[in-house]
Amino acid sequence: MTTQTQTHNWDLIERMLHGVQNSSGQAFVPRRCAEELAEALQQADQNVEDIDGLKAQADRYEATLLGGGYIEPRPEADGGNGENFILTPRGSQLLSMIDSTFPGEEHPREVLDQHGLAALTPEVFDSLAPRATLV
Numbered sequence: 716m717t718t719q720t721q722t723h724n725w726d727l728i729e730r731m732l733h734g735v736q737n738s739s740g741q742a743f744v745p746r747r748c749a750e751e752l753a754e755a756l757q758q759a760d761q762n763v764e765d766i767d768g769l770k771a772q773a774d775r776y777e778a779t780l781l782g783g784g785y786i787e788p789r790p791e792a793d794g795g796n797g798e799n800f801i802l803t804p805r806g807s808q809l810l811s812m813i814d815s816t817f818p819g820e821e822h823p824r825e826v827l828d829q830h831g832l833a834a835l836t837p838e839v840f841d842s843l844a845p846r847a848t849l850v
Contacts, residue, residue: 722828723835725813727752727769728776732810735786735800742798745773783837785809805837808844 730748749769756763763769780786785806789795802810812823826843827834834840 721832723832724769724772724776725824725827726815727773728780729810729813729815731773731776731780732785732802732806732813735780735802735806736810738799739789739794740796740799742796743777743800745777746770749773779835780806783835783840785835805840809835809840812844 727749730752731745734745734748735743749772750766753763753766753769777786781800783805784803786800787803788797789799789801793801812827826846827840830839830843834843
């Protein structure tokens with residue numbers, strides 16, 4: 716019997732990080748990112764069985780990304796309203812690693828997946844990021 720390592724939903728995280736980039740002047744709503752992902756998957760003929768679970772996962776990821784220093788509150792001078800964020804350098808690095816619009820994005824995701832859920836722990840991520848971006 717083999718056990719499969721639990722990994723992150725990189726598509727959801729990618730969508731959330733893009734949402735953070737575009738949240739100036741408006742509230743960042745992680746559940747909306749989950750709904751958009753579910754819609755995109757359904758349009759691609761992929762079944763999404765638990766949209767509420769996906770929304771709850773988005774809420775947990777928001778806390779993980781904030782607590783791990785991937786995102787931080789957007790300063791008022793930059794359109795911050797207390798409900799939106801900016802990417803930190805770590806968050807920008809994560810997005811560049813998992814961004815599906817760039818060719819060859821699978822390798823960094825695979826490197827991150829090898830470390831399971833610990834991949835977003837700041838210490839683990841910071842040690843993996845240089846290796847994951849090597850082609």
